[in-house]
Amino acid sequence: MCGITGWISYDHDLTKQRATLEAMTATMACRGPDAAGHWLDTHAALGHRRLAVIDPDGGKQPMTATHEGRTLLVLTYSGEVYNYRELRAELEKLGHAFRTRSDTEVVLRAYLQWGEEFAERLNGMYAFALWDPRNRQLLLIRDRMGIKPLYYYPTPDGVLFGSEPKAILAHPSVHPTVDAEGLAELITFTKTPGHAVYKGMHEVRPGHLVRVGRGGVTVKRYWALTAREHTDDLGTTVAHIRALLDDIVDRQLIADVPLCTLLSGGLDSSALTALAARALDAQGRGPVRSFAVDFTGHTENFTPDDLRGTPDGPYAHALAEHVGSEHRDIVLDTAALTDPGHRAAVLAARDLPNGFGDGDTSLYLLFKAVREQSTVALSGESADEVFGGYRWFHDPEAVHADTFPWIAAGLSGRFAGDGGTREALLDRGLLAKLDLPGYTSGRYREALAEVPFLDSDTGLQRRMREISYLHLTRFVQILLDRKDRASMAVGLEVRVPFCDHRLVDYVFNTPWSMKTFDGREKSLLRAATREVLPDVVADRVKSPYPSTQDPRYHEALRGELTELAADRTAPVRPLLDSGALAEATADGASPGIRPGAELILGMNAWLRTSGTTLEL
Template sequence: MPGITGWVDHRRDLTREGHAAATMAAQLVARGRHREGRWVSRGAVLGVRSHDTDPGDGRPALAQLGGRPLAVVFDGYLQNADALRAELTDGAAVPRTDAELVLAAYLAWGIGAAERLDGFFAFALWDGRSEELLLCRDRFGVKPLSYLGTPDGLLFASEPAAIAAHPLVRPELDADGLCAVLAQVRAPGHGVLRGVREVRPAHLLRFRATGVSEHRYWELTAAPHTQDLTETIATARELLLEAIARDTVPDAAGGPATVLLSGGLDSSALTALVGERTGRAPRTFTVSFGDSSAPVPDRPFAQAVVDLLGCEHREVLVEAEELTDPLTTAAVLAGKDHPSPFGDKNITPYLFYRQVAEHTPVALSGEAADAVFGGLITEQEREATGHETFPWIERAQAFGMPHGIGNGLFEPGLLAKVGFSAFCAERFQEARAEVPHLPGARSDDRRAREIDYLHMTRLYEQAVNHSERLGTAAGLQIRFPFSDHRLFGYLYNVPWRMKSFDGRDKSLLRQISRDLLPASVLDRPKVPFPITYHRGYKQALADRLRDLLDDPGAPVLPLLDRAAARRMAQDPRLFDRGGWLGRADAEMVLQLDAWLRRLRVGLAW
């Protein structure tokens, strides 16, 4: 869970630049509040911040070869750490931490080490022998890692806020960056701030004085599926159990594994399978809002699972007043490091995770099951033709939001000026062209592959990455067994008619867990994460929006349709449009303004 950061410079003596390095590291407080470790040489600085519950010693891993230093900072965890230790020791000192394992793997296999690492991770490695920096992310990019080139080197960090804080950087939001914020999708390898890039998932980047090169160490492929339905169910089940085994750890006292249980199919199936794989009912946690929650409460469904499996269960109550606490909203924005229109859908998980972290440092989540098991495509979407944008933007348009969720208060002329529609169309065609297909595949299989691929590679930020960042900020390491590349790679190639063999979404997952769960859970319709309907929350949004409109220095003000924003601030009933979708417009404005202030971002178009 730590945050990592660093700086490489071919001209400056970085042993004299401690202030700039410390300034960057300070911005990673959301990823590590308690410990900071730093390694400094003339040409490179590597830093790491961590919570006191994080594994390892909170310091860079170091080695000396031929009088030249090597250093590694690491975020995440390796699922195959024990196997790597057994393979790499051979009479040598046993690497204790994951950072030391990465360093040992690099010394043994060079850049080929990346494909031998299993888990969710981001790391930076400085090789003083060749004076090059390596940056690497896991296969699905669960762990964040951004970088920015400078005239004489490169800055990198887990979060763009750390890069923006460097004294040499003038953070700016250009037209493409604003479009990326509003569309909630970015071009591969691109960040939101001008010039800031992201290490692409499943890529290793090499930075030398002569330039930057990228090495892709894993990719999704299309392949024929030759198994029948019975064999497919058995294989999917075995792959899922293996993924659970790699991610399941007992607590520090030897107690059962912990699962975040909503009462939906995904988390319930995970809970049951964890119990089967470990032989012990897991400990479970469910979030509750009391009387201000969504119309379909999770409590009875979660309780049915708990009663059947015999789980040690806790219900975490989130109070309405906690959702409007300015200290909490600031912590959430720092944790996400990115504005979004999701408001209490960000705040509630953070508060939930914070309370879970008081009982355990690690919990398992059912996130990503929808994309892996084909739960994100409706019958209408599968049969429709002539798609021009992402499925989630199409769904927003169906609700009367032509520019997507959360964009209703921006000045219409601005969206045309920055080319928002063209940006979305370009990103969609770019993503669609990447989708691996088989020649001659059926149209329903092509569409199903496309939607799964788009969600897994473009909307992941709103699911797994969303939970990872909020969990990390709360001091909880969340693991995602459904995000296993072997499982996804297999199911990606299962035909749509098998994924929905009983006429429903996620048919395979239902069949895998049919004998393990209550019928009420197996037959429960999918519902979104619950939100609060408390009157005080909507009133607080209206008050904050009114205060923003009355502040002539608010950085977001030039971007707004002020008349529309004023109407919403004066009439809280407008927040109820489409359930939570109306208030998403205000949430986006408030978060974007707070983010622009926090990072001191200038507007440039």
């Protein structure tokens, strides 16, 4: 896993711009702590920071392909291609000679052999840039599910690109600016594909490639979810899902560095940990190592709410004991969650104040602790989107609401289970200008217009295909981006097996009645993996990523809001509703202020440190 960046200019000599390229590349040091590389030519400058996972000695980048002293292709690459061994064997039969064991070189040679269509052959998570000096063309390519981020910023004579916005913002010609649409995207819970929040910047959409030439920028889709008739019966479907999971986990255990799993005690992470334990044992590489996040006193003092009915700890321990994993709990207290240095690190990692509050901080601290012992971790992310695990999948009111179901269910204000709203402290005039309901509605209709259907899709089956599509193309992007930034901020590669496009495509086309055949959430996943799980874990009801319930956390937020209210130089002050702020800082203020407080405190730090200009 790595960080990439670069600059294409058709009107300037970039060989004289090494200092700028080095500055852009340096912003990706957290993503690639092991090595730095730069490649410059007249019209192209490519940078790379490396986290060595496969072939540490041979996979240095940017990597070139040459013939008779002439450079044919240059690649700066981030990610993992899990079927690189099969592709390498095929390419060798076609006459290609390899000088390394890396998947990077396989990507390079695959493009030389098959051209742009080679992306359709890749299985993995990746974001990379290919510069072809022969036709002076750049290709930016992102994996099908958008696991790895990639941004670009068109210029009058070319493009800037990077794994994260910070790489582009390090270029002297780019000033961070956010307009009203960008602010609406930031505040709402939508994650529009291709939208980067910063004005003039774009995100390469999942399953797309961006072609840059002297004539400008063009975009091409190479993969999308499609609707196909599902002809397998229930038994065959369950067996096929299990076979896919066994293959996926086996592939994603490939690494030349220490590897582990992230274990919450839920069905998703437990299934992966159990399957990984079996695979590692069969390979003589066991036992599996697992990690879980917890909070001081959380299990003993846990109070059920409408999102979480049980604490994670007992279930994680039950699974760890069942499979014999080397397990470690990462236990955090309120002081760690509110530490200004930790929050600053999270903001720097994410480039934007996304408002997950303690959920972001705890994830960052979990990954920081994991990185002390492992370089690669497997995560259960996206199983809920694939198999229908969230509670609002099974809530008729949310399902049939005329908006994104997670918004209808109130998730945007209930990530911490407190029932508030993210926009609660914002000025009413600003909210009227942003028109967040209208913005959300527009993005919702855009998403619905993309959904593929079969003629036989009617009634609930048709609506649930829409619901699945919304989650697989919108909601999962929120979580994948969050996980990527928090993990790569500490140089940890997190793999997400449930995002394998073969599994996603197969389950997307499985009828909703089959996905809920036992009357529960994630019926197919439970059936496919029950035999490797203890019953207490297999039967556990879905519980989202944990959030601290310590009342001192709420009080700490209120104290910070009070300081902000007294600071007339606070850059976020013009955006706030003074009455709402006064209520939020009063004695006995409701815990419902939490989502709004976390967003506002994050925005204030962002505006103060990033130099961002708001064009409202």
